[in-house]
Amino acid sequence: MIPKILxxxxxxxEARRPDRLVQTWVNHHPEWDVKLWGNQDLVSQTxxxxxxxxxxxxxxxxxVAAVMRWEILHNEGGVVVAADSLCLRTLDDALLDATMFTxxxxxxxxxxxxxxxxxxxxxxxxxxSRIVEDIAATKDIGDLTRxxxxxxxxxxxxxxxxxxxxxxxxSILPSHSFLPRHPKAPAYRGNGxxxxxxxxxxTLGLLDNLATLEPAALIAAMSGKEAAPAARVQGPAPLFxxxxxxxxxxxxxxxxLASAFAQxxxxxxxxxxxxxxxxxxxxxxxxxxxxxxxxVSQANAGxxxxxxRGVAEARGRYIVWLDSDDMLMPGTLAAxxxxxxxxxxxxxxxxxxxxxxxxxxxxxxxxxxxxxxPMFPDMFGANRVPNPATLVRRGLYDEVGLYDTELPASEDYxxxxxxAAKGARFAHIGKDVCIYRRTANSRSADVERSRRAEGLIAxxxxxxxxxxxxxxxxxxxQPQVARAQAMALATKVxxxxxxxxxxxxxxxxxQLCAAALDGGDAGAVQAFAAPAALPVAAPAQVxxxxxxxxxxxxxxxxxxxxxxxxxxxxxxxDWKDRWLCLDDNTASTGFDxxxxxxxxxxxxxxAQTRPEKxxxxxxxxxxxxxxxxxxxxxxxxxxxxxxxxxxxxxGRADLTKLPFPEASVQSLSCMHVIEHVGLGRYxxxxxxxxxxxxxxxxxxxxxxxxxxxxxxxxGGRARIQFNAHRIYTYSQVxxxxxxxxxxxxxxxxDQPGEGGLVVGASQQQSDRQQYGCGCFWFVRPHAAVQxxxxxxxxxxxxxxxxxxxxxxxxA
Numbered sequence: 001m002i003p004k005i006l007x008x009x010x011x012x013x014e015a016r017r018p019d020r021l022v023q024t025w026v027n028h029h030p031e032w033d034v035k036l037w038g039n040q041d042l043v044s045q046t047x048x049x050x051x052x053x054x055x056x057x058x059x060x061x062x063x064v065a066a067v068m069r070w071e072i073l074h075n076e077g078g079v080v081v082a083a084d085s086l087c088l089r090t091l092d093d094a095l096l097d098a099t100m101f102t103x104x105x106x107x108x109x110x111x112x113x114x115x116x117x118x119x120x121x122x123x124x125x126x127x128x129s130r131i132v133e134d135i136a137a138t139k140d141i142g143d144l145t146r147x148x149x150x151x152x153x154x155x156x157x158x159x160x161x162x163x164x165x166x167x168x169x170x171s172i173l174p175s176h177s178f179l180p181r182h183p184k185a186p187a188y189r190g191n192g193x194x195x196x197x198x199x200x201x202x203t204l205g206l207l208d209n210l211a212t213l214e215p216a217a218l219i220a221a222m223s224g225k226e227a228a229p230a231a232r233v234q235g236p237a238p239l240f241x242x243x244x245x246x247x248x249x250x251x252x253x254x255x256x257l258a259s260a261f262a263q264x265x266x267x268x269x270x271x272x273x274x275x276x277x278x279x280x281x282x283x284x285x286x287x288x289x290x291x292x293x294x295x296v297s298q299a300n301a302g303x304x305x306x307x308x309r310g311v312a313e314a315r316g317r318y319i320v321w322l323d324s325d326d327m328l329m330p331g332t333l334a335a336x337x338x339x340x341x342x343x344x345x346x347x348x349x350x351x352x353x354x355x356x357x358x359x360x361x362x363x364x365x366x367x368x369x370x371x372x373x374p375m376f377p378d379m380f381g382a383n384r385v386p387n388p389a390t391l392v393r394r395g396l397y398d399e400v401g402l403y404d405t406e407l408p409a410s411e412d413y414x415x416x417x418x419x420a421a422k423g424a425r426f427a428h429i430g431k432d433v434c435i436y437r438r439t440a441n442s443r444s445a446d447v448e449r450s451r452r453a454e455g456l457i458a459x460x461x462x463x464x465x466x467x468x469x470x471x472x473x474x475x476x477x478q479p480q481v482a483r484a485q486a487m488a489l490a491t492k493v494x495x496x497x498x499x500x501x502x503x504x505x506x507x508x509x510x511q512l513c514a515a516a517l518d519g520g521d522a523g524a525v526q527a528f529a530a531p532a533a534l535p536v537a538a539p540a541q542v543x544x545x546x547x548x549x550x551x552x553x554x555x556x557x558x559x560x561x562x563x564x565x566x567x568x569x570x571x572x573x574d575w576k577d578r579w580l581c582l583d584d585n586t587a588s589t590g591f592d593x594x595x596x597x598x599x600x601x602x603x604x605x606x607a608q609t610r611p612e613k614x615x616x617x618x619x620x621x622x623x624x625x626x627x628x629x630x631x632x633x634x635x636x637x638x639x640x641x642x643x644x645x646x647x648x649x650x651g652r653a654d655l656t657k658l659p660f661p662e663a664s665v666q667s668l669s670c671m672h673v674i675e676h677v678g679l680g681r682y683x684x685x686x687x688x689x690x691x692x693x694x695x696x697x698x699x700x701x702x703x704x705x706x707x708x709x710x711x712x713x714x715g716g717r718a719r720i721q722f723n724a725h726r727i728y729t730y731s732q733v734x735x736x737x738x739x740x741x742x743x744x745x746x747x748x749x750d751q752p753g754e755g756g757l758v759v760g761a762s763q764q765q766s767d768r769q770q771y772g773c774g775c776f777w778f779v780r781p782h783a784a785v786q787x788x789x790x791x792x793x794x795x796x797x798x799x800x801x802x803x804x805x806x807x808x809x810x811a
Contacts, residue, residue, distance in 0.1 A: 005078030276300030
């Protein structure tokens, strides 16, 4: 039985120790012996892993605590819990009947990984002893620090030891038992027992603020019912309105609200604009009993209109923007309040802690202080002001206007440009004000849409704003020269964004387009192609992409005028609604040979073999959506996709750690994927042999007698074209699948005159390619027959492929 001893470890800066959180564990366990381990114990105790503790202490205090955890459990037994966690209920006595227990890290975000932060164990439990022995036996201390710490001393170490030992005595609880909220997965919404809530302080950058967090406020924000409601705000309009637009983000919204409720001060309202959510957001918000919260619901109208509704509804003198998947850092509003007392800028912003959920990477986005560097001209070239957690004086919207609902994205950038051009005062505080989460569903993650929006914003600024404000360093006493120089600067911005259409439109607006194309005006030509150092006496070469785009814009404008002159009662026809498509007028329909032919090849094989179910790893959505029409299909990618099609199920999977049992998948495809693994292109960890590890996983999960449809770039010379992809040789692929049957090889050649899809191509044809596409249909051999009499087994061996027919069964 596990003894009733609760161990909490905190090493490092004791001023940051979260005593209020620790007290929640003490309060819920009055009959337990609670031990708080710290720096003094690290020095005074005799530790078997002393050398390793010293080495890890140079790197990470959390790793030191992890090693202490295992030695403490080995020596005393009991339950170890994370110091940065909020205890919600007493641990049940039934948990202590096991010899050891823990929970999963997260069944969706980290499938199959055990949590090392909440572990209960008897004294000298074999799994714990093995971990201590492994750490103590690590003579090359660098091994502990070169590898991820979770693999050396944490969750991955526990998982590996457990798997190696095949220990069935370990009781594994669901992750929500101690981690109902995970930074990379939806929050738990079920009715299961929740003993605690991990705050992930190190991951989320909250260590500096742990000591000041109020447990009651956290509980109220998370559930709205476990704690008494906060005091109701009375009196005049608040100083701050924290405005949270949301649409179908109920799982993340709770953390955003918790971060807002945790801000200090009574002069706050929290305004949620529910933009027609259908995921239960309204019901969840109705359960939050806090007078500071106000909810405004509207039919779904999009993010920009939801922001404008927030501006209209806000009662505070200042609006603080918070997206529903982000979190305010503790003390943000207090810092803003202090800054406003020093002077009253129109806009205040800080730095952002960034979590990219697709790659798991973390970082910080820091911004320049406008006091040290003027807003223009740099503001025209790039957004210098974040939107998350930024404070805006409410009256500024009356002076500048609301957010532009015609833009596809980046409406905040357009507003900052207009506000700065009108003289708004911007201020930066040297503080992290927000945890900004980049997810696959974030609008900022759609790079193409953001680039298009920024091109439109730049063209709009040139049309509507004062150029002398946008480009203050030019000599506007010579307006013609200054305008040419400004256009040269603007051209660089358009080109950097790939905004050729907007560049051509801007040039046409200034009547520079025709002069540049005719080569008649040196200044106009320089505006397209030359550096900013104007004037220049001689014409320069016009970028051909600009010239082509400008011609097409002129042609489309002429077509528009012809169409606009006709009667059109059925539709509004206005130039401001344009969506220019300039490159579709071609003599023939072009297509990408690789990505058109290889899905067609694979679909034909599946139509022939008709498996009961097909599993695809990261190939293409077009392929799986079509195959799912006639075969039940599962699609997995490390970046999950949310689709609703009958016959198609989508999930998350890491190609190097597939969540399937060995030999369990009868039909599998992985096409034009393996060549990218380990090159960092998609935010994955650099690994020269990452492709081999991925292939090993594909082979592991394929059933005996099952098939793999495998597609990679192929050529006569094996090489890495960093950081895009690898190119394999035909023989390399066969070596990776040595012992497997190659049922078919098809080639999509890059050499002209060799056809489109060549089924049954030869190795010689493959080796002639520079960047061809190799399509391999492999079948895994059946297992050796077990338990047969020696004579029969000898017969079976003599009848292996190449020596006669296969013996499939012996009765």
